[in-house]
Amino acid sequence: MYKRKLFYFGLTTAFFLFLALLSTAISSHLTRENLLQSNIAHSLLVEHEKLSSISYRLFKQLTDEIIFGQNANQAYVRKKQNLIQQSLNQIKKLEIEQRKALGISFTKGSIEDTDELVRMIDEITIEFRAVVSSGNKAPLNQQAQLKRLLEVTIDDQFREAINSAVARQTRVVTAINAKMDMLNTTILWFAIGLGALSIPLILYGCYWLFNQLYQPLILIANATNSIALGHYQKPISVKLDDEFEELATSINQLALRLQEHENNAIQSRKQLEQEVKQRTSELTEANLLLTKIDSRRRQFIADVSHELRTPLTIIRGEAQVTLRMQSVSVDDFNQTLTSILGQAVGLSRLVDDLLLLTRAEMNQIGLEVLPTQIMPLIRTEVAKWQKLNLSRSIACVTHSDLDDLVVTIDTQRIQQVLAILFDNAIKYSKSDQPIDISLHKTESLITITIKDHGEGISAAEVDNIFERFVRFSKHSEGLGLGLPIAKAIIEAHDGSISVISTQGQGSVFSISLPLGHV
Known part of the structure; x- marks a missing residue:
């Protein structure tokens, strides 16, 4: 319902706004047209006056040729003739534009009178040339042809023609100015009438719309205040x-x-x-x-x-x-x-x-990985540590089908890991206890396990065994860096290392590496 009220109010306001915009557009268009016509009329008036002034100067210089000789002012005469031609061309152009804008009834005779002026100027120039060419030696005031040219043709006919053109353009300018005054007066009274009609209606509509909106807003404001105070019912x-x-x-x-x-x-x-x-x-x-x-x-x-x-x-x-x-x-x-x-x-x-x-820690361990057969590498390490510990049994248990198994590793780093695990197994078990090494393969991993039968590792030590600087409580040798180094090397190979230990039964370290193929 309130939407319909808003629609009616908006429609009424839009109607008056449309009338105002339409009147503004029409008045702007008419004013622009009148200003254009006024400018053309003023330009024609100026050009006619300019033509009159240049023409009389030309006639004076032609008269000087009669007095002082045929070649007295040839350069000035040609210059004035060029200026007259330019002025006539501009007058013709402006008269055509004026006739298109105002119509033939409003500009009747303008173009025809200009053609008559052109003809008259040409005839006057020809008559001056005829007087000069006649070679008449009589005093100037006794030459009938010259006297008729100056008194009749120039003073009467040409002056009347140029004055008639100027007077006609003056009337056109006056008529256009009067038309513009009438248009401005009409626009003014229309705007006053439109304002006198629309302003009261718009003010009344705003007052009515405000009353329709005020009561719901008061109710909503009171409701929000109640909610803010914690009254939710x-x-x-x-x-x-x-x-x-x-x-x-x-x-x-x-x-x-x-x-x-x-x-x-x-x-x-x-x-x-x-x-x-x-x-x-x-x-x-x-x-x-x-x-x-x-x-x-x-x-x-x-x-x-x-x-x-x-x-x-x-x-x-x-x-x-x-x-x-x-x-x-x-x-x-x-x-x-x-x-x-x-x-x-x-x-x-x-x-x-x-x-x-x-x-x-910075993930910058440089590995030189190559496809490598893992079994020869393990057997070499077993043989080396068996040679160093002749009294201990170090056995490698595997299957023959794993002899050609290939992994992509850094050989020296993996040897370093095996050495750390072998050294720990020997160090933390008695000399008569064996060490077992086995190899297992899955679809994507190879797992190497090293099992000793020593004292084992307590649960508290197992949780921290791969941390730096951790040493078993019963042993003080070393700095506790071996297993952290082993873990870092294996993880750099995208593998993992883990330990399972039971006190009194020994420990099992497992290394898992991803398989690689030649």
Whole structure:
């Protein structure tokens, strides 16, 4: 219903606006046409006056030729004739435009009179040439032909023709100005009448529309204030127009939903408090873990400092002792240099391990991968560690169909991983206990397992075994970098490493690598 009221109001306003725009467009078009006609008429008037002035100057110079000789003012005469021709061409052009704009009845005789002026100027020029060519020696005031030319043709006929053209253009200008004044007066009174009719109607329509809109807005404002104060029980109960009725229904539904949300918010707040309490507990545990990690980091720094200090102290001591000796044999020098070299190699290995872990954190481990048969590689490592530990049984259990199995790996890095796992298995098991190596294949992975029968690893140590600087509590050798290095190398191959251990029964380390084909 309110939409229909708005439609009627808009239609009435649009009608008056259309009338105003239409009258403006018509008045602008008529004004532009009148201004164009006025400009043409003024230009014609100016050109006629200009033609009159140039023509009389031409006649004077032709008269001077009679007095002073035929060649007295030839250049000036030609110049004036050119100017007259230009002025006549412009007059003809403007008269044609004026006739197209105003019609033949309004401009009757203008083009014909111009043709007569052209003919008259040409005749006057020819008569002047005839007088000059006649060679009459009589006084000028006694030459009948010259006297008739000056007094009759120029003073009477030409002057009357040019004055008639100027007077005609003056009348045209006056008529156009009067037409423009009448048009402006008509537009003014039309605008006054349109304003006097439309303004009261529009003001009344605005007042009526405001009254129709004010009551629903007051009801809606009161309803929203009630909702803001927490009163949600049907804040709008009065029947409104169809458009406002939909809004009132929406506001009532909003109030009910707000009440539901408020009830849910109370429940959510309680649940949130419980979750915050739980998260606080988790953060406390995480903080303790970070404290533990920081403690390990500090211990690592201390261990690294100790590991670095020991070889550096030995290197410095060996060098100082050798330098203090009064006489040093070649054997002494060799012994000193051998000791220094051994310590330097150990330092280099420690730095390489730290650098490898740093690159692993930055995903910048450089691998030189090639398709490689895995079984010869494993057998070579087994033979090497068996040779170093003759009293221990190191057995490799596999199937013959895996002898030609190919994986794409960095051979030296995988050898480094196997060496770390073999060394740990030997280190953390007794010398008479065996070590078993086996190889298993699936569709996309190859798994290498290394099993020892040592003391095993506690559950607490298993969780942290692949972290840096972690060392088993019963052993103090090493810096705890071997297994983290092994994990970094395997993960750089897109593989994984895991451990299963039971205290008193030993440990099983498993390496899984993606298969590669030649």
